[in-house]
Amino acid sequence: MWEAKARPGLEGELLEWVLTEGAAGLGESVRTEVFTAPGRVVVIVVGPGTPRTLPEPPAELVDRPPHAWPFTRITSSARQPNL
Numbered sequence: 001m002w003e004a005k006a007r008p009g010l011e012g013e014l015l016e017w018v019l020t021e022g023a024a025g026l027g028e029s030v031r032t033e034v035f036t037a038p039g040r041v042v043v044i045v046v047g048p049g050t051p052r053t054l055p056e057p058p059a060e061l062v063d064r065p066p067h068a069w070p071f072t073r074i075t076s077s078a079r080q081p082n083l
Contacts, residue, residue, distance in 0.1 A: 002043040002054050004066035014041050014061045022054040039063075046073070 003033070006014040018041050021034050030047030045052050053068040 001071060002045075002068045004041050004057060004061075006039050006041065006062045007063050008039070010038070011039055011041070013057060014057060015056050017061060018043060018054065023036060025055065026052050027036055059079050 002041060004014060015036060015066075018034060021069055023034070023043060023045075026045055027047075029078075030045050035042040035045045037043070043054060054066070057066065
């Protein structure tokens with residue numbers, strides 16, 4: 001998961017960068033989902049192998065460096081795992 005906080009008023013530009021440049025190099029073997037919240041863009045990448053993350057966005061678009069967290073898949077459906 002990758003999350004970036006946009007500079008005030010630049011949410012649209014950050015989203016455009018994510019859609020056209022940021023996620024472009026992740027490859028076709030992964031599923032990429034992009035979400036927005038007020039002032040933020042979140043990208044979740046699901047696929048085989050080593051977790052991938054986006055490159056650094058242009059500094060003028062973000063309030064701080066993006067955060068990225070690798071996650072390990074537990075289930076592949078909406079069911080709860082047997083704990």
